[in-house]
Amino acid sequence: MNNDYYCIIMAGGVGSRFWPMSRNSRPKQFLDILGTGKTLLQMTYERFVGICPEENILIVTSRDHGDLVREQLPDLLDEQLLLEPMRKNTAPCIAYANYRIKKRDPEALIVVAPSDHLILREEEFKQAILKGLEFVRGGEALLTLGIKPSRIETGYGYIQAANGQVVASDPDFRPVKTFTEKPDYDLAKVFFESGEFYWNSGLFIWSLKGILHAYAKYLPEVEHLFSEKERFIGTREEEKHIIEIYRNSGNISIDYGVMEKAENVYVLCAEFGWSDLGTWGSLYEYLSKDRNNNLVSGDQVMLYDVKGSIVKLPKDKLAVIQGLENYIVIESDNILLICRKDDEQKIKQFVNDVRIEKGEQYI
Amino acid sequence: MNNDYYCIIMAGGVGSRFWPMSRNSRPKQFLDILGTGKTLLQMTYERFVGICPEENILIVTSRDHGDLVREQLPDLLDEQLLLEPMRKNTAPCIAYANYRIKKRDPEALIVVAPSDHLILREEEFKQAILKGLEFVRGGEALLTLGIKPSRIETGYGYIQAANGQVVASDPDFRPVKTFTEKPDYDLAKVFFESGEFYWNSGLFIWSLKGILHAYAKYLPEVEHLFSEKERFIGTREEEKHIIEIYRNSGNISIDYGVMEKAENVYVLCAEFGWSDLGTWGSLYEYLSKDRNNNLVSGDQVMLYDVKGSIVKLPKDKLAVIQGLENYIVIESDNILLICRKDDEQKIKQFVNDVRIEKGEQYI
Numbered sequence: 267m268n269n270d271y272y273c274i275i276m277a278g279g280v281g282s283r284f285w286p287m288s289r290n291s292r293p294k295q296f297l298d299i300l301g302t303g304k305t306l307l308q309m310t311y312e313r314f315v316g317i318c319p320e321e322n323i324l325i326v327t328s329r330d331h332g333d334l335v336r337e338q339l340p341d342l343l344d345e346q347l348l349l350e351p352m353r354k355n356t357a358p359c360i361a362y363a364n365y366r367i368k369k370r371d372p373e374a375l376i377v378v379a380p381s382d383h384l385i386l387r388e389e390e391f392k393q394a395i396l397k398g399l400e401f402v403r404g405g406e407a408l409l410t411l412g413i414k415p416s417r418i419e420t421g422y423g424y425i426q427a428a429n430g431q432v433v434a435s436d437p438d439f440r441p442v443k444t445f446t447e448k449p450d451y452d453l454a455k456v457f458f459e460s461g462e463f464y465w466n467s468g469l470f471i472w473s474l475k476g477i478l479h480a481y482a483k484y485l486p487e488v489e490h491l492f493s494e495k496e497r498f499i500g501t502r503e504e505e506k507h508i509i510e511i512y513r514n515s516g517n518i519s520i521d522y523g524v525m526e527k528a529e530n531v532y533v534l535c536a537e538f539g540w541s542d543l544g545t546w547g548s549l550y551e552y553l554s555k556d557r558n559n560n561l562v563s564g565d566q567v568m569l570y571d572v573k574g575s576i577v578k579l580p581k582d583k584l585a586v587i588q589g590l591e592n593y594i595v596i597e598s599d600n601i602l603l604i605c606r607k608d609d610e611q612k613i614k615q616f617v618n619d620v621r622i623e624k625g626e627q628y629i
Numbered sequence: 630m631n632n633d634y635y636c637i638i639m640a641g642g643v644g645s646r647f648w649p650m651s652r653n654s655r656p657k658q659f660l661d662i663l664g665t666g667k668t669l670l671q672m673t674y675e676r677f678v679g680i681c682p683e684e685n686i687l688i689v690t691s692r693d694h695g696d697l698v699r700e701q702l703p704d705l706l707d708e709q710l711l712l713e714p715m716r717k718n719t720a721p722c723i724a725y726a727n728y729r730i731k732k733r734d735p736e737a738l739i740v741v742a743p744s745d746h747l748i749l750r751e752e753e754f755k756q757a758i759l760k761g762l763e764f765v766r767g768g769e770a771l772l773t774l775g776i777k778p779s780r781i782e783t784g785y786g787y788i789q790a791a792n793g794q795v796v797a798s799d800p801d802f803r804p805v806k807t808f809t810e811k812p813d814y815d816l817a818k819v820f821f822e823s824g825e826f827y828w829n830s831g832l833f834i835w836s837l838k839g840i841l842h843a844y845a846k847y848l849p850e851v852e853h854l855f856s857e858k859e860r861f862i863g864t865r866e867e868e869k870h871i872i873e874i875y876r877n878s879g880n881i882s883i884d885y886g887v888m889e890k891a892e893n894v895y896v897l898c899a900e901f902g903w904s905d906l907g908t909w910g911s912l913y914e915y916l917s918k919d920r921n922n923n924l925v926s927g928d929q930v931m932l933y934d935v936k937g938s939i940v941k942l943p944k945d946k947l948a949v950i951q952g953l954e955n956y957i958v959i960e961s962d963n964i965l966l967i968c969r970k971d972d973e974q975k976i977k978q979f980v981n982d983v984r985i986e987k988g989e990q991y992i
Contacts, residue, residue: 566987570979579965584991586979588968595967602942604958605951616933616949624929628947
């Protein structure tokens with residue numbers, strides 16, 4: 267294992283699409299949403315333990331969730347945990363981690379990963395990441411991981427790969443032509459059939475030098491905020507300066523701020539069974555169902571004439587459910603959600619209504 | 630108010646059709662199922678306070694539910710509460726109360742009433758009962774209350790009234806021709822259209838002398854069990870003798886044991902807005918719904934595209950429910966039931982399965 271490999275796990279998300287299971291106080295990455303006995307964060311962390319030295323794995327999360335991270339990863343060293351004072355999207359998050367890594371190894375090679383995605387084939391994932399880390403060694407290439415689409419999907423952003431071999435022996439590395447937002451169905455169909463488009467996985471690989479150079483070029487104001495406070499990073503005085511930096515920083519994503527603008531961007535086309543687990547439906551796709559195609563968790567659930575549904579209830583709750591087809595029935599923390607699986611995009615609206623009518627404590 | 634009026638409220642039922650709201654430990658009569666702030670037993674008791682002297686109202690229930698009765702009717706005198714050591718249906722229950730009443734007033738006129746029915750028009754109910762009590766005075770007539778059907782209903786037993794005026798000035802009293810079990814739809818339709826059939830309300834009115842005579846004639850073995858222990862009834866030694874009586878008594882209903890066999894049976898045809906509240910559906914019929922025809926209780930329930938459904942959740946439970954039409958969603962005591970309203974007759978089967986698979990504690 268190479269000592270110059272680093273990993274930044276971004277664990278600052280607060281998605282509401284898994285409400286009521288995910289809550290502001292316990293976002294998706296902190297949940298055992300797959301029912302494996304481990305949370306998504308724990309699974310992500312363990313995945314990278316096999317890729318880079320454990321102490322080189324940094325987790326960036328909101329200050330509010332620091333205790334949750336420590337609870338779920340009790341062996342984590344203090345210097346592995348970076349707490350953001352406020353949410354400013356991924357560009358400041360990655361910049362913060364970059365400056366921490368810079369103190370330890372200016373030659374670092376870095377993989378940036380979301381904390382709440384599903385990887386089905388861990389070994390293939392590992393090989394792709396290792397290949398990517400060596401690809402960026404000694405240069406300033408910005409590499410994204412693109413997932414070969416397995417279906418027409420409107421829920422993901424896409425990366426269009428240009429023609430042209432980047433590495434003589436490996437056709438999976440290709441220059442990026444464009445990044446695109448989530449397409450509508452017709453466009454997604456075109457993307458799927460073209461063979462040129464890949465799902466944007468949110469996984470990035472680069473050298474520290476490469477990404478710092480890109481910030482300096484495309485996000486100079488963010489770069490400046492950090493560079494002028496560089497001497498405080500990793501010291502006892504860091505916290506107050508980080509608060510100031512974040513207060514002054516714009517809310518900006520790495521995709522918009524860097525990837526869509528930079529020229530030396532490449533995609534590593536991969537296939538390792540990936541999902542961003544963005545919705546109950548995507549979870550449903552990837553987990554094993556019972557013979558009526560129900561995804562059930564809860565020890566005391568009795569189903570009659572229920573098909574194609576997701577039922578997730580507290581372990582001790584006895585439930586008799588009859589006559590539902592393609593529904594979601596979730597209870598978590600004394601909040602019950604019942605809705606049609608096909609209407610799950612409405613959950614966002616429900617959560618918003620709950621916030622307005624019942625109060626923030628239910629969110 | 631006449632001092633010879635007595636009332637026997639039968640509160641020994643353990644129906645499972647309102648599961649999970651009704652449980653073995655808290656059957657339907659002990660629930661505020663209408664959401665009025667009073668349980669059905671409390672409402673029944675108060676109804677008769679206006680009809681006979683309060684101390685003449687006897688409540689017969691299972692020994693297991695004595696504390697529940699005392700809790701819900703804290704002013705009840707000890708002698709008003711009769712505890713059955715085991716369930717032997719209505720004939721022994723009424724016999725027991727008869728012998729208690731006999732100690733106090735051999736000339737008593739008695740109304741026997743279920744504890745868990747709905748009466749919408751209390752004043753009309755009262756007038757019918759009073760009229761009935763005077764009808765049985767000085768004779769041995771056995772009077773039932775028949776409810777004029779308002780719809781084709783397969784869920785009730787029926788009483789067929791014979792032609793023939795019983796009281797010159799009051800055509801509502803008529804001789805009974807037959808008692809019938811719950812009919813199928815076609816037969817229920819014939820009943821409804823004939824005008825001869827009335828719903829069997831389970832309300833009976835008779836003189837103590839009349840009913841004792843009927844027991845002696847049609848249920849001599851039950852009559853004998855009580856009469857040979859008569860001297861212990863109402864004494865400190867009653868309990869152990871009641872246990873013996875019940876142990877030796879058959880399980881037999883007053884309808885089958887007496888009413889269907891006796892010849893001096895009459896029906897008082899009445900209309901006071903009655904339901905036996907036998908099912909969630911019957912409850913749904915009688916209570917006021919929201920503009921989407923939903924019957925909702927629970928302060929924190931948010932419905933989207935939900936119609937014709939019954940939603941009853943604990944007060945503190947936040948629920949977002951979307952896309953259900955004609956469903957029942959009930960949670961009580963950490964048990965959740967979701968089923969189609971039209972399939973509610975299956976609840977009995979569900980409860981039986983729960984008993985077998987999960988254990989008696991959930992029933």
